[in-house]
Amino acid sequence: MTLSPAFRPSARHLALGDAFYDPVAPADFPRTDIRYRNGRWAARVGLGSLDDAEWARHFGRFSPLPGSLPRPVALRYHGHQFGSYNPDLGDGRGFLFAQMHDLRDGRLLDLGTKGSGTTPWSRSGDGRLTLNGGLREVLATALLEAQGVNTSKSFSLIETGEDLERGDEPSPTRSAVLVRLSHSHIRIGSFQRLRYLEQGDDILRLLDHAVETYRPEARRPTSAATAVAFLEGVARDVARTGAQWMAAGLVHGVLNTDNINVTGESFDYGPWRFLPTYDPGFTAAYFDHAGxxxxxxxxxxxxxxxxxxxxxxxxxxxxxxxxxTLGGFAPAFRAAFVAETLRRLGLRPAADPEADKRLVEMFWTFLEASGAPFEQAVFDHRGGRLSAGRAARSPNAEFYAGEAYGVLREALDAAEPDGGAGLDHPYFSRAEPCTLLHPEVEAILEAVNRADDWGPFRAKLDAIDAMRVAYGS
Structure with a gap:
């Protein structure tokens, strides 16, 4: 086996004990055709030297990684789904496969799956993932990472050779198994399950584990003080991630409590969408009838x-x-929203925070009033005063007129460009930014499904990677 000697495996989650998970066996798939492997992140965790056969064995057959979990475990949790409590949740089509440390910053990272087979929590489901669902998650995580969002990373996508029946896409449809790299799979719903079952001692055990593993800075002399500091840290990081979604124009689509983890990292992308234009009422899931x-x-x-x-x-x-502590969420979100908008616009914070707030408010007011395409408008104005020529040449230029835009233009011209805005990258010499709007995603999926044409998928990933480099993400 060609594992890097730098690989730092872990089985830290097992320290919680078997009251928190169930050992499971992966499905035995007919095929393991590698459709995506994240070479950059594989290298960062010491798995970049695996050849294709080894990759398929570990991430399609789930042969254990040396020194990590000896067998997969399905995690136990509950959660609110669209506001209704569900005590029958848990890893129903996925499991925790392995843990290891980030070789750059030492963080503990999980390799979790989606579509790896049935578990005790599958209920009536088949434990599988459609290839379309896997492709959508790969695309979403790639673009969000490029935009600097605190997101999980799609690590591997392997087509598995089964025909699946689904009610929300033409069937039979192709199957796949996704492996995601994430900084924790401990969810709000992990705590909710223990409260529902009145397992107070296990709440303390999970709290202690989460603090020691992910938030050592929250440790205090008493459990009460530690719990408050832990909640404060989770709320701060969730506020920042939420602000990043908003600045990216992302609608996650399914913000159930089992989809919010204790590190604040964004994960589990199903019916996500990116905004075509600014619209507070825009929804992603076709079944989110109430918005x-x-x-x-x-x-x-x-x-x-x-x-x-x-x-x-x-x-x-x-x-x-x-x-x-919860009262601190709103101001934390507002501050993060200003900071994330400035970051996307490639601007340095001003000496006067109120000036930043005014500029950000003007920008979002302009987006709402003008109806300008969302990502194009962000792209056209990156760099503040350095963006004037790009905005004038933009396909969006018709939107950049009138008194309201003039006021915004003056504020942008007065703002200081960030030295790391990346404006010298060829990406910013383009007329249009890289986007992932719904029609684009559907065209990529159609090419794969109708003609087994992977060219548009790979081309989009290349474009996203250019964006990532340009943004310095």
Missing amino acids: RYAYGRQPTVLLWNLTRLAECLLDVAPQAELEA
């Missing part, structure tokens, strides 16, 4: 989910302190 998870409601939903986490800590810490 619960619409673009503009995402910050409110995140706070609602964090409140569910706080409820799980009520027997550990005083309610007043937990509530006070």
Whole structure:
């Protein structure tokens, strides 16, 4: 086996004990055709030297990685789905396959699966993933990473040779197994399950594990103080990730409590969409009839989910302190939203924070009033005063007129470009930015499904990677 000697495996999650997971066996797939492997992140965790046969054996057959988990485990959790509590959740078509450390910063990372077979939590499901679903997640995570969002990484996608029946796409449809690289799979729903089952000792055990493993800075002399500091850290990071979604124009689509983890990292992309134009009511999931998870409601939903986490800590810490900690979410989100908008626009923070707030408000007001294409408008104005020529030459130029735009233009011209804005990269000499709007994604999937043509998929990934380099992500 050609593992890098730098590979640092772990089986840290097993320290929690078997009350938190169930050992499972992966499905035995007819085929293992590698469709995507993330070479950059494989190298970063010491797995870049695997050849294709070894890659398929580990990420299609799930042969254990030396020194990590001896067999996969399906994690136990509950959660609120579209506001309704579901005690029958858990890893139903995935499992935790392995853990290892990031060779750059030492973080503990998980390799978790999607579509790897049935588990005790599958209910009536087949435990499989459609190839379309896997391709969509690869594309989403690639673009979000390129834009600097704190997201999981799609690590591997292998087509598995089964025909699946689904009610939301033409069937039979092709099958795949996805492996995601993520900084923790401990969810708000992991705590909710223990509260529902009235397992107070296990809440303390999970809290202690999460603090020691992911948030050592939250350790305090007492469990109560530790719980409050832990909630504060989770809320701060969730606020930042939510602000990044908003600045990226992402609608996650399914912000259930089992899709929010304790590191604040964004993961599990199903019916996501990117905004064509600014629209607070824009939804991603066709089944989100009430718009619960619409673009503009995402910050409110995140706070609602964090409140569910706080409820799980009520027997550990005083309610007043937990509530006070949640009170910090809104200002943390607002500050992060300003910072993330400036980052996307390639601008340095001003000496006067109020000036930054005014500029950001003007930019978003312009987006709403003008109806300009979202990502194009961000692209056209990156670099502040250095963007004037690009904006004038833009296919969007018709939107950049009038008194409201003139006021915004003056504010952009007065702002200081960030030295790391990457404007000298060829990406910014293009007329249009890289996007992943719904029609583009559908065209990529159609090429694969109708003609087994992988060219558009690979071309889009190449374009996204150019964007990532240009943005310095």
